[in-house]
Amino acid sequence: MQQLIIFGTGPLARLLHHLIETTTRDKVVAFTVDAAYKTCEQFEGKPVYAYQELEQHLATDNIKLLCAVGYSDMRARQQLFLRLKADGRRFYSYISPAAVVDSSVVLGDNSVIMANVVIEPFCVLGDNNLLWSSSTLCHDSTVGSHNFVAAGTTIGGCCRIGDLCFFGFNAVVIQQLHIADESLIGASALVLHDTALAGKYIGSPARVVSTHQDTGIRL
Structure with missing residues (x-):
């Protein structure tokens, strides 16, 4: 079993949360978004943390990240992934x-x-x-x-x-x-x-x- 955090709180994040929790043994422990886009404390029954404060809430060494951003702006989707990778994040598939x-x-x-x-x-x-x-x-x-x-x-x-x-x-x-x-x-x-x-x-x-x-x- 793997633990993961989903980056995003939109429809794709909701769908992937459902699929992961119903078709795998893996566990979504939280959602995260950039602080400027954080509008809720919970999403799909899980806590939502500002990405810039993630380590204040979770020990992330053994937790992977799934970037769940859709296609409305493809370059923005790329840039987010590259930023998270530059931060040293390990990714879930x-x-x-x-x-x-x-x-x-x-x-x-x-x-x-x-x-x-x-x-x-x-x-x-x-x-x-x-x-x-x-x-x-x-x-x-x-x-x-x-x-x-x-x-x-x-x-x-x-x-x-x-x-x-x-x-x-x-x-x-x-x-x-x-x-x-x-x-x-x-x-x-x-x-x-x-x-x-x-x-x-x-x-x-x-x-x-x-x-x-x-x-x-x-x-």
């Missing part, structure tokens, strides 16, 4: 017992793998990735860090996914493609060609409709 993750797969820190996800052999994933339910990552694909993959997405074999990408519901990427950093792939998009940096792609077949290099992905 949640892998649903209903997921199929081959034993050859390499997962980075702060991974969230939801129910019915399939990750085929010889895939490598970086840090802070979230794969939502019933998504599939086919064999020999590599995934960078800080990506969000919505439910039902399929990514073909031997693909290279960059950092900070977002895949909408039921998106499909065919095999052997390169999805550049900060690509936004819309719901039900069918990607048949490599993408360009910070492009938004929609449709079937997918086409680029805008870019967001200045702001990053915000939804």
Whole structure:
């Protein structure tokens, strides 16, 4: 059994708390947020501590941290993870017992793998990735860090996914493609060609409709 603290008090934090406590033997002991965002003393029946005061309340040496921040601002999600890592935090990963993750797969820190996800052999994933339910990552694909993959997405074999990408519901990427950093792939998009940096792609077949290099992905 592992003990962990969840960073965040939003819908994703609530969901992950429920999943961890109902599908694993691990235990959430508290929630934490930056002091400026602390608006309650308890969340889901657990104490909420200001991150800057965490060690005043808990001996954290043997407690891992799960960063549960959603996709509304992808760069902010990345920056928070990197700040916590620079603080020397050790991260917890949640892998649903209903997921199929081959034993050859390499997962980075702060991974969230939801129910019915399939990750085929010889895939490598970086840090802070979230794969939502019933998504599939086919064999020999590599995934960078800080990506969000919505439910039902399929990514073909031997693909290279960059950092900070977002895949909408039921998106499909065919095999052997390169999805550049900060690509936004819309719901039900069918990607048949490599993408360009910070492009938004929609449709079937997918086409680029805008870019967001200045702001990053915000939804």
